[in-house]
Amino acid sequence: MRRIxxxxxxxxxxxxxxxxxxxxxxxxxxxxxxxxxxxxKLVRIEPGEFxxxxxxxxxxxxxxxxxRDWDESPAHQVKISKPFxxxxxxxxxxxxxxxxxxxxxxxxxxxxxxxxxEPVVMVTWQQAADFCAWLAKKEGKPYRLPTEAExxxxxxxxxxxxxxxxxxxxxxxxNFGKTAEGKRRDNTMAVGSYKPNAWGxxxxxxxxxxxxxxxxxxxxxxxxxxxxxxxxxxxxVTRGWSYLNASHKRGAxxxxxxxxxxxxxxxxxxxxxxxxxxxxxxxxxxxxxxxxVPVHQQNVKQGAAPKDGPDASKPYFADLTKGLAVPKETWGxxxxxxxxxxxxxxxxxxxxxxxxxxxxxxxxxETAQAxxxxxxxxxxxxxxxxxxxxxxxxxxxxVLLSDGKRLYHFFTQSLAGWDDAADGMRTSDDNGATWSKxxxxxxxxDLRRMSQPCSAFVAKNGKxxxxxxxxxxxxxxxxxxxxxxxxxxxxxxGDLRKAAGKYAIHPAxxxxxxxxxxxxxxxxxxxxxxxxxxxxxxxEPVAMPFPGIGVGQKAAALKLASGALLLVSFDNKKxxxxxxxxxxxxxxxxxxxxxxxxxxxxxxxxxxxxxxxxIIYHLGPNGSAIRCVAYNEAWLKEGKAxxxx
Numbered sequence: 001m002r003r004i005x006x007x008x009x010x011x012x013x014x015x016x017x018x019x020x021x022x023x024x025x026x027x028x029x030x031x032x033x034x035x036x037x038x039x040x041k042l043v044r045i046e047p048g049e050f051x052x053x054x055x056x057x058x059x060x061x062x063x064x065x066x067x068r069d070w071d072e073s074p075a076h077q078v079k080i081s082k083p084f085x086x087x088x089x090x091x092x093x094x095x096x097x098x099x100x101x102x103x104x105x106x107x108x109x110x111x112x113x114x115x116x117x118e119p120v121v122m123v124t125w126q127q128a129a130d131f132c133a134w135l136a137k138k139e140g141k142p143y144r145l146p147t148e149a150e151x152x153x154x155x156x157x158x159x160x161x162x163x164x165x166x167x168x169x170x171x172x173x174x175n176f177g178k179t180a181e182g183k184r185r186d187n188t189m190a191v192g193s194y195k196p197n198a199w200g201x202x203x204x205x206x207x208x209x210x211x212x213x214x215x216x217x218x219x220x221x222x223x224x225x226x227x228x229x230x231x232x233x234x235x236x237v238t239r240g241w242s243y244l245n246a247s248h249k250r251g252a253x254x255x256x257x258x259x260x261x262x263x264x265x266x267x268x269x270x271x272x273x274x275x276x277x278x279x280x281x282x283x284x285x286x287x288x289x290x291x292x293v294p295v296h297q298q299n300v301k302q303g304a305a306p307k308d309g310p311d312a313s314k315p316y317f318a319d320l321t322k323g324l325a326v327p328k329e330t331w332g333x334x335x336x337x338x339x340x341x342x343x344x345x346x347x348x349x350x351x352x353x354x355x356x357x358x359x360x361x362x363x364x365x366e367t368a369q370a371x372x373x374x375x376x377x378x379x380x381x382x383x384x385x386x387x388x389x390x391x392x393x394x395x396x397x398x399v400l401l402s403d404g405k406r407l408y409h410f411f412t413q414s415l416a417g418w419d420d421a422a423d424g425m426r427t428s429d430d431n432g433a434t435w436s437k438x439x440x441x442x443x444x445x446d447l448r449r450m451s452q453p454c455s456a457f458v459a460k461n462g463k464x465x466x467x468x469x470x471x472x473x474x475x476x477x478x479x480x481x482x483x484x485x486x487x488x489x490x491x492x493x494g495d496l497r498k499a500a501g502k503y504a505i506h507p508a509x510x511x512x513x514x515x516x517x518x519x520x521x522x523x524x525x526x527x528x529x530x531x532x533x534x535x536x537x538x539x540e541p542v543a544m545p546f547p548g549i550g551v552g553q554k555a556a557a558l559k560l561a562s563g564a565l566l567l568v569s570f571d572n573k574k575x576x577x578x579x580x581x582x583x584x585x586x587x588x589x590x591x592x593x594x595x596x597x598x599x600x601x602x603x604x605x606x607x608x609x610x611x612x613x614x615i616i617y618h619l620g621p622n623g624s625a626i627r628c629v630a631y632n633e634a635w636l637k638e639g640k641a642x643x644x645x
Contacts, residue, residue, distance in 0.1 A: 028141060028279065033200075034085055037139055038095045042085040042279055043200040050153050051160065052078040053219055054259040059331040065360070066250060067162075070332025071391055072259045077223040078149050084280025086146065086154050089191035089202045090119035090210060091131070091275055099131045109445070110271040112243075117190040119208045119274040125236045125266035128211045128275040135277065145213040146278040148237045148261070149227045155204040155240070155258045157197040162257045163205055164197040169253050174206035176252040177245040188243055205256040208274040209238040209264075216263040216391060217291045226283035232290040234437045235263035235390050242272040244415060247363045255365065255392055262392040265413065267440055268422060272415060293434075294385035296353070296373040300433035305350030306376055309613030315635035316615070319601060320628040323381035324372055326358060333386040334358040334370040339626050341554075341605040344619040345400035345407060347431040350376030350611060353407070354619050355387050355398040356626055363417030367394045372626075373432070388426075388438075394418055397452035399466070402609070407432055408486065410453040410466055413440070419472045420444060421451045425486050441489050442480065444471075448491040450478060454554065455508045455607075460515060463535075467507035467519060470497065474505045479517060479536030492536025496521060496528075499539040504528045506554040506605070510565060512589040518542070520557055520567060522549045527569065529590070545593065545642050546584070547573045554605040556618075561610060562633060565589055568599065568606050568618060576642065581606070583618070585636045597639030601627040 034042045058070035094116035097103050106122040108114040113121045123131075129145055136143040146154070156164055163169040171178040175189045192202045214229025214237045229237065239262060246252040255262070264273055310316040330336040335358045343355040352374035359367035368389025372381040389395040394414040401408040407428040412421040423442040428435045442450055450468040459465050463483045470476035477496035482489045496519060497504055504523040512518050517536060521528040525548030530539040546569055549555060555569040565586040571577050577598035585595040602620030609617045616636075619628045 029085060034279070036135070036141075038098060038135070040091075040095060040277065041088045042277075043088055044083055044085055045080075045150070045154050045199060046083050047080050048153070049077060049079045050156055051075050052149055052152055052259070054257075060329060062331070065331040066248075066254070068257070069260065069366070069391075071218060071261050074219055074221040075259075076219060076221050078153070078227060079223070079225040080150060080153050081226050082280065082283075084150065084278050086150075086201060086278050087276040088196065088200055089276065090208055091277060092117050092191055093120050096120040096123070096131060099134050100127070111187065112271050113188045115190060118188045119191055119203070121188070121208055121271050121274050122269045123211075123274065124269045125211050125264070127269070132277055141279055142281050143277050143279050144282055145211055145275060147226070147228050147283060148212045148214040148239065149224075150278060151210070151212050151239045152258055154199060154201055155197070157199040157201070159198075159258070162259070164258060165205075169205055169256055174203070174256060175243050176206040176241060176256050177243050178251070184245060185243060186245065204240055204258075206241055206252075207243060208240075209242045209262055209272055210240050211273060211275040212237040212239055215287070216261070217288065220288065226285045228283055228285050228287050230290055231287040234265065236266045238262040238264055238273055241392075244272045246365055247361060247417065248365070260392070263390055264393060265390070265424070265438060265440065268413065270415065270444065294371070294387070295382045296371045296385055296387070297433050300351070300373075300431050301349055301375075302430060303349055305346065305348060305612045307612050309611070309615055310632060312614050312632060313634060315638055316630075316632040317635050318630045320374065320379070320381070320617075320630055321601060321626070324354065324384065324626040324628060326370065326384045332366065333368055333389065334384060335360055335366065338362060338624050339370065340621045340624070341397060342602075342607045342619040342621060342626065343398040343400040344607045344609045344617050344628075345402045346609045346611040346617065347402060347407060348405055349431045351431060352609070352611070352617055353400060353432055354381075354626065354628060355400055355409075356621065357396060357398060362396075363394065365392045365394060367396055367418075369395060369398050369411065396421070397454070397469075399453040399456050400607075400609075401456040401458070401464070403458045405429070408456065408464065409435065410456060411438075412452055414451070415444075419451055421449070421471055423450055423453065423468065427486065441486065442491065446491070448478065450480070450491065454506050455556065457510060457559070459511055465509060465511070465517065465535075467509035469505055469507075474503075477505060477507050477521065479507070479509060479519070479532070481535050492532075494532060494536050494539045496530060496539055499530055499541065500524055500528045508555045508557040508567075510557045510559050512565075513563065514589070518557070518565075518590060520544070520555045520569070522553060522555065524548050527555075542590065544590070545644060547571065547575065552604055556606040556608045558608040558610060558616070560616070560633060561612075561614065563587070564633065566608065566616065566636070568602075568608060570603070571598075581620070583631075583636055583639070584642055585633070585639070592644065593642035595637050595639040596642045597636065599629060599631075601629045603627075
């Protein structure tokens with residue numbers, strides 16, 4: 001599939017539109033309805049005003065959050081100053097394939113969108129925009145994608161209720177993943193299968209999500225005329241929800257509301273997103289500036305990390321938890337209810353960056369990622385703030401990695417809880433002050449599609465190594481490698497689940513002195529561990545003296561600057577340190593463990609990083625609160641030896 005970088009692609013689309021729209025305003029249809037050369041029916045949408053969004057501020061309580069999302073506020077007055085025509089239905093397979101006949105090969109992917117009259121899916125934002133530009137050139141008329149404001153205005157069709165159908169929406173009125181009998185329907189329906197809204201538009205609620213023109217970003221409270229979103233971003237707006245189910249107690253119908261906002265990476269061609277066309281001149285309004293950066297990206301000092309610190313010859317331990325808590329009644333974009341998983345990295349400047357996922361429920365559409373920065377030499381965390389996420393798309397499993405010059409951030413974009421995932425990556429070359437636009441490194445369409453990133457390191461040969469859970473119930477566990485800085489990735493053929501012969505997940509991966517990879521896994525008892533001498537193509541078991549770990553737990557491992565191997569895990573049998581979290585140290589790559597001691601604080605899904613001054617940072621959730629401690633190797637060496645088995 002041909003891909004165009006987002007910025008270049010946007011310029012090309014705008015250029016094509018300018019060329020095709022110049023002098024064509026007079027060619028726009030004059031009547032109330034219009035049927036074009038592809039057989040698309042479009043209806044005229046008259047100018048007008050409406051209140052866009054919902055609420056004056058982010059939700060303050062669970063009851064408020066059950067009814068709306070944080071990014072729908074502040075609601076604001078919007079004027080649509082010019083008429084436009086909008087397709088009465090989403091673009092169908094048959095219509096899109098007149099532009100791109102090759103797309104027919106994608107029909108039925110994941111069992112959806114098979115027929116001529118079903119909405120086209122598996123199209124990127126760029127492909128949708130290119131279709132509009134092609135149609136504009138073909139007919140000499142100003143076709144394009146709708147702005148987000150135009151979309152909501154047209155969806156509401158003069159209503160102020162949650163849906164254009166009123167206060168409720170039923171399976172008889174829209175396809176949002178349920179049949180009238182209450183059964184699941186994980187599929188598209190032929191366009192126009194449900195009654196239109198008052199302005200003649202079908203499927204504005206459900207069926208497939210629809211690409212809009214805008215970059216996604218927060219609203220402002222001021223009244224606006226013909227808004228076109230933000231000047232830049234990493235997500236293009238989608239609207240209308242889809243046939244996709246959702247875990248919220250109200251179900252997917254919550255996400256079908258006229259005010260609800262969704263989004264996807266522009267390159268994310270997936271099974272739930274299509275589009276419809278607008279015919280009308282592109283608004284000349286200037287976009288709003290790119291959104292302000294969160295506190296952890298502000299005033300970031302550049303330069304080398306300090307190498308001074310506590311006396312390395314003396315034991316050092318500190319509890320650094322204070323400042324990491326998200327206030328309880330926080331309902332977006334970070335959440336006070338559930339904060340879990342963890343990732344930690346020491347930036348090249350010595351700052352410590354802690355990241356975790358934040359949500360109401362971890363399989364929810366709201367799952368995003370929060371961050372705190374511990375600035376070098378201060379001992380005080382910035383307050384937690386939004387780190388990364390995609391609206392209404394589960395953004396799971398952060399992993400951070402520093403190679404001493406660049407920061408890497410790995411994550412998933414998931415359509416079914418944390419599954420049906422695409423793995424992504426972004427980088428920072430200025431200590432996390434700015435980040436590259438995110439990029440999918442392993443799409444859902446890959447034959448070895450994976451799910452949650454679990455751990456990463458930089459190998460001796462310079463390759464990036466990422467250990468990843470398998471998609472759909474962690475069906476496999478593998479290691480991915482990249483020899484070109486993350487541009488391309490190879491998924492190892494060695495399946496750790498198969499090697500273990502039982503349920504074994506969440507690999508914590510390091511490299512031994514001999515170059516072999518060493519992985520520790522959750523599941524079997526005693527703890528399952530494996531080595532690979534061929535970068536994850538095959539795995540051999542290694543005996544470990546540690547108990548197995550269970551639900552809600554993930555070990556972490558780190559090669560220290562001294563060459564010692566550090567493992568943090570759980571004494572679930574209370575035979576090593578009396579229960580709880582432990583840290584074990586090995587000087588022969590895991591053959592023996594002469595030091596182990598209890599670590600109070602972090603539990604759950606843990607992570608480790610070491611600063612140039614030797615301090616080790618150990619992060620992990622304890623319940624729904626994130627905990628962090630710091631210690632040095634001298635403190636670890638006070639621990640007793642692990643009995644050999």
